[in-house]
Amino acid sequence: xxxxxxxxxxxxxxxxxxxxxxxxxxxxxxxxxxxxxxxxxxxxxxxxxxxxxxxxxxxxxxxxxxxxxxxxxxxxxxxxxxxxxxxxxxxxxxxxxxxxxxxxxxxxxxxxxxxxxxxxxxxxxxxxxxxxxxxxxxxxxxxxxxxxxxxxxxxxxxxxxxxxxxxxxxxxxxxxxxxxxxxxxxxxxxxxxxxxxxxxxxxxxxxxxxxxxxxxxxxxxxxxxxxxxxxxxxxxxxxxxxxxxxxxxxxxxxxxxxxxxxxxxxxxxxxxxxxxxxxxxxxxxxxxxxxxxxxxxxxxxxxxxxxxxxxxxxxxxxxxxxxxxxxxxxxxxxxxxxxxxxxxxxxxxxxxxxxxxxxxxxxxxxxxxxxxxxxxxxxxxxxxxxxxxxxxxxxxxxxxxxxxxxxxxxxxxxxxxxxx
Amino acid sequence: xxxxxxxxxxxxxxxxxxxxxxxxxxxxxxxxxxxxxxxxxxxxxxxxxxxxxxxxxxxxxxxxxxxxxxxxxxxxxxxxxxxxxxxxxxxxxxxxxxxxxxxxxxxxxxxxxxxxxxxxxxxxxxxxxxxxxxxxxxxxxxxxxxxxxxxxxxxxxxxx
Numbered sequence: 054x055x056x057x058x059x060x061x062x063x064x065x066x067x068x069x070x071x072x073x074x075x076x077x078x079x080x081x082x083x084x085x086x087x088x089x090x091x092x093x094x095x096x097x098x099x100x101x102x103x104x105x106x107x108x109x110x111x112x113x114x115x116x117x118x119x120x121x122x123x124x125x126x127x128x129x130x131x132x133x134x135x136x137x138x139x140x141x142x143x144x145x146x147x148x149x150x151x152x153x154x155x156x157x158x159x160x161x162x163x164x165x166x167x168x169x170x171x172x173x174x175x176x177x178x179x180x181x182x183x184x185x186x187x188x189x190x191x192x193x194x195x196x197x198x199x200x201x202x203x204x205x206x207x208x209x210x211x212x213x214x215x216x217x218x219x220x221x222x223x224x225x226x227x228x229x230x231x232x233x234x235x236x237x238x239x240x241x242x243x244x245x246x247x248x249x250x251x252x253x254x255x256x257x258x259x260x261x262x263x264x265x266x267x268x269x270x271x272x273x274x275x276x277x278x279x280x281x282x283x284x285x286x287x288x289x290x291x292x293x294x295x296x297x298x299x300x301x302x303x304x305x306x307x308x309x310x311x312x313x314x315x316x317x318x319x320x321x322x323x324x325x326x327x328x329x330x331x332x333x334x335x336x337x338x339x340x341x342x343x344x345x346x347x348x349x350x351x352x353x354x355x356x357x358x359x360x361x362x363x364x365x366x367x368x369x370x371x372x373x374x375x376x377x378x379x380x381x382x383x384x385x386x387x388x389x390x391x392x393x394x395x396x397x398x399x400x401x402x403x404x405x406x407x408x409x410x411x412x413x414x415x416x417x418x419x420x421x422x423x424x425x426x427x428x429x430x431x432x433x434x435x436x437x438x439x440x441x442x443x444x445x446x447x448x449x450x451x452x453x454x455x456x457x458x459x460x461x462x463x464x465x466x467x468x469x470x471x472x473x
Numbered sequence: 474x475x476x477x478x479x480x481x482x483x484x485x486x487x488x489x490x491x492x493x494x495x496x497x498x499x500x501x502x503x504x505x506x507x508x509x510x511x512x513x514x515x516x517x518x519x520x521x522x523x524x525x526x527x528x529x530x531x532x533x534x535x536x537x538x539x540x541x542x543x544x545x546x547x548x549x550x551x552x553x554x555x556x557x558x559x560x561x562x563x564x565x566x567x568x569x570x571x572x573x574x575x576x577x578x579x580x581x582x583x584x585x586x587x588x589x590x591x592x593x594x595x596x597x598x599x600x601x602x603x604x605x606x607x608x609x610x611x612x613x614x615x616x617x618x619x620x621x622x623x624x625x626x627x628x629x630x631x632x633x
Binding site: 077079090091093094097098101102103104119120124125127128131174175176177179191192193194195196198199202203205207241242245246272275277330418419420437439440441442446 | 486488490491494495496498499500501513514532533536537538539540541542545559561562563566567570571612614615618623624625627628629633
């Protein structure tokens with residue numbers, strides 16, 4: 054029976070030749086992930102169940118990234134609990150402040166995921182690693198607890214949507230615009246329980262950072278996972294990061310998809326998701342010129358990678374952030390921070406009047422480091438704009454690319470680079 | 474099991490950020506999470522909620538973050554069941570894993586309607602409107618998981 058790329062990876066991890074959409078299977082996991090918000094709940098469950106050891110010390114990743122550096126005493130206690138668990142059970146891939154970064158930027162950078170892997174994480178944006186040709190999906194804390202003990206998880210085999218890409222982006226259009234466009238088209242539950250499989254000649258024109266950004270937001274369309282085929286870009290990235298030998302799975306020619314969506318990358322424009330759902334997308338011909346803003350955030354597991362800061366710095370170089378705007382620059386990992394520093398990007402940002410922060414998820418989830426007051430408006434390169442996502446329930450988050458965020462910071466309103 | 478309670482109605486795409494805002498995720502204490510349940514979508518949630526009440530919503534309930542704190546907050550508040558037209562997938566599995574009953578149904582329900590949910594026979598009744606709907610049973614794997622008391626019990630029994 055023919056299978057999609059996702060179905061093949063799942064089949065290979067449950068000892069079956071074929072799997073059928075809708076079937077529930079128990080899979081063997083290559084990696085289990087948790088953070089300082091989700092791991093404490095998992096650790097409680099793990100210990101309550103009387104578990105005495107983890108299935109594999111090298112296949113668990115614990116990353117303290119959400120409320121770190123500790124935002125308050127309660128967060129400090131949560132981190133301490135994860136830290137002590139990591140030490141007690143000899144977790145090899147434990148990342149504390151100083152080594153940590155935003156988990157979904159960190160794990161690919163550390164070469165911890167390779168093509169063909171099956172990864173679950175107690176964080177919804179775990180779907181990011183589909184960019185590397187892996188199956189990865191977000192789960193909850195109890196799933197994480199059971200997985201840390203057994204190395205297994207239950208999964209419903211998903212149907213798939215085929216997204217055929219052609220063409221090449223125009224200048225200042227990026228992976229963020231592609232995924233926002235797609236979510237706008239299919240809605241926040243348009244891929245519910247399903248895979249998004251990206252194919253087509255346009256794939257070769259997407260950098261790895263673009264692909265990571267696209268897969269990252271598959272969950273914002275309700276998707277179970279997103280996946281890109283393994284090509285030269287993937288293999289070069291995996292080699293550079295020292296990842297394990299890739300296992301390449303390819304969808305069958307006659308694999309079944311519930312629908313096919315065609316997107317010509319050259320037709321895409323800068324796209325912004327208005328409050329309070331990522332599907333409320335607009336392009337600049339639909340955006341008023343007077344939408345003044347209070348804050349800009351450039352960072353997160355969606356757009357906190359080196360190329361995102363290069364884009365923002367090119368736009369901000371020699372300019373000043375608008376006097377009524379706070380602009381936060383948050384490199385997603387220590388390595389990205391170093392790369393930005395060595396490339397001189399921090400000089401550009403600080404000269405422009407930005408604040409540069411240590412890696413953290415912080416403001417993306419309204420945790421700390423950039424909370425919004427009532428009625429404040431923020432342009433953010435993050436992934437969600439739900440009610441109260443970045444602070445006060447009456448604040449507003451507009452999701453956009455680093456290019457739009459940078460231009461907006463300078464002009465003090467929602468703007469695109471061509472307006473500078 | 475038969476559950477009885479009044480309906481507390483919400484719309485489509487109720488996300489986990491409004492079910493339990495991230496500013497309260499610095500704890501995993503069930504009571505503390507329950508105290509802030511639905512805070513950003515319904516400030517009067519605790520005032521109008523009584524033990525056993527049922528949350529009723531539209532499509533894609535529980536979308537967004539994977540935080541298990543969301544179904545935990547709902548369950549610890551004393552909500553007996555969530556009925557929605559559809560559920561986001563991580564919320565769906567989290568609810569099963571922690572034993573919060575969830576039902577997929579598009580039965581017409583208004584805020585305050587009295588409901589009766591028969592989980593074993595897959596029937597939901599709107600007692601206020603004298604209407605009912607049947608809902609499909611979970612797959613055999615999930616039925617076994619739920620009957621056995623959730624994922625961690627399955628783990629303890631060596632079923633994973």
